[in-house]
Amino acid sequence: MMSAQVEWLWGPPTCPPHLAALRERVSAFAASPDLAALREAARAEGLYGLALPGRYGGLGLPLREWAHIAEVEGEHGPYVFGSAALLDLAVLPEDDPVREDVARGLLTTCNAMTEPDAPGSDPSFTTTKAYRDTDGTWRVTGRKWFVSGADRADLAYVLARTGDGLSLLLSEAFQTERELAVLGAGGQWEVTFDDAPARLLGAEGEGLRLIGRRVRLGRVLRCLNWLGQAQHAFTLMRDRARARPSRAGRLADFQLVQQMVFESLLAIRQCRPLVYDAAALLAGGRDAATEIGLAKVAAARMLSQVADAAVQVHGAAGLGPDTPLPAIFRTGRTARILDGPDELHVASVARRLLR
Ligand SMILES: Cc1cc2nc3c(=O)[nH]c(=O)nc-3n(C[C@H](O)[C@H](O)[C@H](O)COP(=O)(O)OP(=O)(O)OC[C@H]3O[C@@H](n4cnc5c(N)ncnc54)[C@H](O)[C@@H]3O)c2cc1C
Structure with a gap:
């Protein structure tokens, strides 16, 4: 509440x-x-x-x-x-045949971009291939991994190399090969496309431009979600510090615990306006690349820091099964890698500023 x-x-x-x-x-x-x-x-x-x-x-x-x-x-x-x-x-697009069903939640999608044998932070290394068959059907062959929610998805966006650069296709004919546990938790999948029929979205060679729209909005929504998870961890930490007895009286009476509480709130408060700035610029149709890069890195660091502090203040209970802290901690660690590793955002924002 x-x-x-x-x-x-x-x-x-x-x-x-x-x-x-x-x-x-x-x-x-x-x-x-x-x-x-x-x-x-x-x-x-x-x-x-x-x-x-x-x-x-x-x-x-x-x-x-x-x-x-x-x-x-x-x-x-x-x-x-x-x-x-x-x-x-x-x-x-507005007239896409599955748009309505996807919007209403009758069909669920997943996003297959990252590959085991190519750096996910640089899509120009994509090896998955697509070609147009003699009957006009597009067909995709390749292997992707860390595809979130592929097990419950009806359709996969897949980034593939076509004659004219990187293109975005939509396919329902993918195989989930194995689940990839991330720090012990499921939800990520390795998937294959074996000459799978697919539909080309947009024009050939436009894949990065199209997926870029999804990725930019996705990063902002993810940052908001991370803020919420950090706030949850912070509240648990504060409640624990006030309730747990200690030699000083309560954990809250130890200055080193007070420092973790202070640093955590500072991290949340510093990050939040950056995320809302990015959201406002994106909503206004403006170029939000710098603000999204700043927000993504700030939010990933912030969640890592706050989750870590909350676990520490809980002691062993913070690592056990009775609080959501292990899941929040895990999200904080993955945050620095997914949606583009932080280094990628640091480098591209800095390059833009120095251009
Ligand atoms: C929980 C989770 C969910 C994910 N969900 C999806 C999904 O749904 N769909 C999908 O396609 N992918 C997904 N991914 C994959 C994610 O997008 C990639 O892991 C990410 O883009 C990095 O790619 P990579 O793992 O191949 O690392 P690499 O590209 O191999 O990079 C490895 C490391 O190199 C360093 N590095 C990379 N670029 C630079 C640079 N420019 N400057 C300095 N250092 C650099 C960074 O330290 C980076 O962590 C998910 C990953 C995780 C962990």
């Missing part, structure tokens, strides 16, 4: 008053390991697809407003509350 005190803790930008009740409902939505059931419950409560346009059954909240909800939707929120479909709408 986002109490008034918690709003005060996080600082500006504060949630617009007309969204406060909605934000509380999303924030308080019960957690369950059965994500499909949780998604149905969200639908039943009218909390599904809030950010999607009205014609797809959503509330059509603009990104600037949705940001305040996205922050509290939780680790699996994009799937449970349907905001993941925003990324599809950024890529699929």
Whole structure:
């Protein structure tokens, strides 16, 4: 629950008053390991697809407003509350035959870009190939990995080399080969395409431009999600420090614990405006490359730092099964690699500034 005190803790930008009740409902939505059931419950409560346009059954909240909800939707929120479909709408043309079903959550997609034998941070090394068959059908062959949610996806976006550069295709004919545990947790998959029929999206050679739209919005939404997870970890840390007895009285009375609390809040407060700046620029259709790069690196570092501090203050309990801290800690560590490793953003923002 986002109490008034918690709003005060996080600082500006504060949630617009007309969204406060909605934000509380999303924030308080019960957690369950059965994500499909949780998604149905969200639908039943009218909390599904809030950010999607009205014609797809959503509330059509603009990104600037949705940001305040996205922050509290939780680790699996994009799937449970349907905001993941925003990324599809950024890529699929208005007249695409699956756009409506994807937007309504009847079809789910995954994004197959990274390959085992090529650096994911540089798509120009992509080896997956696609060609147009004699009957006009596009066919894809290649191996991708760390494809999030491939097991429950109906369709995969796949970046492939075609005669004219890198192109983006959509295919339903992919095999999930094995699950790749990330620091012990599932959800990532290695997938193969074996002469798989596919549909070309946009024009040949336009793959990076098309997927770029999805990736830019995805990074901003992910940063908002990381902010929410950090706030959750911070609250757990603060509550633990106040409740746990110690030689000093409570853990909260140790100055070194106070320092972790201070540094964590500072990291959250420094990061939050950067993320909202990036969201505002992107929503305004402006070139947000620098702001997104700054926000991504800041948010990944911030989540790593806050999750680490929260685990430390909990002692062994922070590593055990009774709190969400191991999952948040894991997200913090992966944050510095996925959506482009931090080094990539540091280098490209700096190059842009120095040009
Ligand atoms: C949890 C998780 C979910 C993911 N989900 C997906 C998904 O759904 N779809 C998908 O396609 N991929 C996904 N990925 C893969 C992710 O996008 C890649 O791991 C990422 O782009 C880096 O590519 P790579 O792993 O091949 O690392 P490499 O490109 O091999 O880079 C390795 C390291 O080299 C260094 N490096 C790279 N570039 C530079 C540079 N310019 N300057 C300095 N150092 C540099 C960095 O330290 C980097 O970590 C996911 C990964 C994780 C961990």
